[in-house]
Structures are given as C-alpha cells and as structure tokens.
Amino acid sequence: MIKVNAKAFAMLSKYIETNKNFEILVEEGSTLRDVLNKLGLPEDEIFTCTINGENATLDDKVKDGDNVGFYPYLGGG
Amino acid sequence: MLERYDRQIAVIGEEAQNKILNAKILVVGAGALGTSILNSLVRAGVGFIRVVDMDVVELSNLQRQMLFDEKDLGEKKVIAATNKLKLINSEVNLEPIVDRITADTIGKYALGCDIIIDATDNFSTREIINKYAIENNIPWIYGGVAAAFGMAKTIIPKETACLKCFMKKRTNEEYTARNSGIMNGITAVIGAIEANMAIRYIIGKPSTKLIYIDLFEDDFQTIEVKRDINCTVCGGEKVD
Ligand SMILES: [Zn+2]
Numbered sequence: 309m310i311k312v313n314a315k316a317f318a319m320l321s322k323y324i325e326t327n328k329n330f331e332i333l334v335e336e337g338s339t340l341r342d343v344l345n346k347l348g349l350p351e352d353e354i355f356t357c358t359i360n361g362e363n364a365t366l367d368d369k370v371k372d373g374d375n376v377g378f379y380p381y382l383g384g385g
Numbered sequence: 386m387l388e389r390y391d392r393q394i395a396v397i398g399e400e401a402q403n404k405i406l407n408a409k410i411l412v413v414g415a416g417a418l419g420t421s422i423l424n425s426l427v428r429a430g431v432g433f434i435r436v437v438d439m440d441v442v443e444l445s446n447l448q449r450q451m452l453f454d455e456k457d458l459g460e461k462k463v464i465a466a467t468n469k470l471k472l473i474n475s476e477v478n479l480e481p482i483v484d485r486i487t488a489d490t491i492g493k494y495a496l497g498c499d500i501i502i503d504a505t506d507n508f509s510t511r512e513i514i515n516k517y518a519i520e521n522n523i524p525w526i527y528g529g530v531a532a533a534f535g536m537a538k539t540i541i542p543k544e545t546a547c548l549k550c551f552m553k554k555r556t557n558e559e560y561t562a563r564n565s566g567i568m569n570g571i572t573a574v575i576g577a578i579e580a581n582m583a584i585r586y587i588i589g590k591p592s593t594k595l596i597y598i599d600l601f602e603d604d605f606q607t608i609e610v611k612r613d614i615n616c617t618v619c620g621g622e623k624v625d
Contacts, residue, residue: 317534317597317599319560362608362609362610379597381508384506384561384563385505
C-alpha cells in the first residue's frame with residue numbers, strides 16, 4: 309500500500325468529515341480515480357483535480373507521498 | 386490627464402497605462418463578479434468596456450453587487466452599473482447591452498474586443514465563451530464563485546490551457562449563489578482578481594495559474610494547469 313495526502317476542496321468536503329489534508333492508503337499503481345472512489349466523492353461533481361499542485365486526469369497514477377486535490381464546479385457569478 | 390492614474394503608473398509605468406487606456410474589453414455579466422470587475426476596470430482607465438446582461442436589480446443583489454443601491458431596484462443592471470461607472474470615471478467609453486450571451490450573439494458582442502471577462506453564473510455560457518475565444522483567438526478570463534469559495538484563470542488560446550483542458554466532463558452539478566449562497570468577500574475578491582488578470586494580459590504580464598480561494602479556511606491555492614493535447618476545443622496541435 310502507498311500513502312497519499314488527499315484534500316477535497318469547497319463543497320466536496322461535505323462528502324468526508326473534514327476538508328483538511330488527511331492521509332489515505334491505496335494500493336500501489338492506483339489512479340486518482342481510485343483515490344476519489346475510496347474517499348466516496350462523486351465523480352460528476354469534480355471540476356478539476358490535482359497531483360502535487362498540477363492539474364491531472366482521474367486516470368493518472370498516484371505515488372507514495374503525493375498530495376492530491378479535488379475541486380468542485382464553482383458556477384456562480 | 387494621467388494624474389488620475391498616478392499611483393497605478395508608479396507600479397506599471399506610463400507605457401503600460403497607455404495600453405490600458407487603449408484596451409477594449411467585453412464583460413459578460415453584471416452581477417456580483419461583473420460589478421466588482423467593472424469597478425476595477427473603470428478605475429484603472431480601460432478605454433472601452435462593453436457589458437452584457439439581461440437582468441434587473443433586485444433587493445437580494447444589494448448584499449454583494451457593489452455598483453447598485455436602493456434606487457436602482459427594478460432597473461436593468463447594465464444601465465444602473467453604467468450610470469454609476471460614469472460618475473467614477475467619465476473618460477471610459479461604456480457600452481451597456483441588454484441581452485444574453487449565446488453561441489449566436491457572442492460574435493457581435495466580442496467583435497473588436499482584446500479580451501473577454503467571464504462574470505456569468507453558469508458553465509453553459511462559459512463553454513460558449515471558451516469555444517468562441519479559442520476559435521477566434523481572443524483571450525478570456527474565467528471566474529466562478531459559490532458560498533465562500535472562488536476560482537479564476539487567464540485563458541490564452543493555444544498558449545495556456547483552455548477551460549476544457551482542465552474541466553472534467555460537464556454535468557449539472559454546479560454550485561452557485563442560488564443553491565449554495567454567497568459571501569460578498571469572495572465575489573469582490575474574485576472579481577478584482579479577474580480584472581487584475583485582464584490588466585496583466587493587456588500590459589504584457591499575463592497570469593498563468595489557476596487560482597483557488599477559500600475565505601472561510603484561509604486557503605489560497607495556485608494550480609499549474611497544462612494544456613491537454615487531446616482537448617476537444619483547443620487540442621489537435623503540438624503542445625510545447
Ligand atoms: Zn483546451
């Protein structure tokens with residue numbers, strides 16, 4: 309297993325207990341989508357996602373120690 | 386004549402100020418983001434601003450839409466905003482348009498503009514702006530807010546990522562002032578950032594990152610956004 313630091317930003321934090329950074333364990337070779345599913349975040353609410361501060365796709369693989377983030381659609385104006 | 390811009394010229398110089406005075410900008414929307422954006426652009430001395438919005442001023446707008454006051458209730462937003470902006474800076478050429486931005490209307494309103502600034506309240510309109518901007522090689526600024534959260538990004542066709550490059554599949558799941566509420570701090574800040582991004586593009590110092598702000602967690606993020614070579618809107622060309 310590898311450890312990644314995950315963060316669900318803005319309204320996405322309602323799906324987990326906190327939007328503070330926290331560690332999550334996933335299998336080696338996991339993708340960002342695997343992290344998303346493990347967190348229980350709905351894929352259709354993801355506007356964009358990041359690995360170590362750069363935008364990524366849900367198919368991108370995560371490595372041990374990566375910081376990942378998920379952002380919702382902020383649509384208001 | 387330039388005395389009005391003394392403090393700004395002290396930062397950017399007179400040549401850059403002249404670029405601002407000659408700039409033409411389309412602002413799509415005159416709500417909370419729109420009024421914040423217009424406030425900044427008009428004070429900065431942008432030469433020509435066209436603003437497009439259909440709505441009228443309502444009581445619940447006054448909490449955050451900074452160019453309106455109680456006597457504007459019931460007035461078209463673009464008219465009320467323009468009246469206030471003329472008092473702030475009569476040197477700016479303002480063109481209020483009571484209409485909606487659609488795939489059919491965007492062409493005539495963006496015509497002749499150097500940059501488009503998004504102050505809309507939905508991703509359907511942003512996708513129309515993105516597609517038009519990429520196809521016609523006009524930069525645009527994305528901005529979106531809800532509750533105490535906001536994002537902004539400068540999009541330069543074929544140079545930076547476009548909206549579609551970093552936006553996942555479109556869904557109906559978007560957060561807005563209507564379904565999530567909105568704090569006036571975030572609309573003022575994101576509007577000011579969008580206006581600043583437009584000014585930076587005009588003076589040749591464009592912003593490159595996607596900015597995310599959470600005013601209730603003191604969280605400020607900058608995100609590196611890469612172009613997607615397979616992007617359905619701007620892809621299909623060599624990237625880097
Ligand atoms: Zn793109």
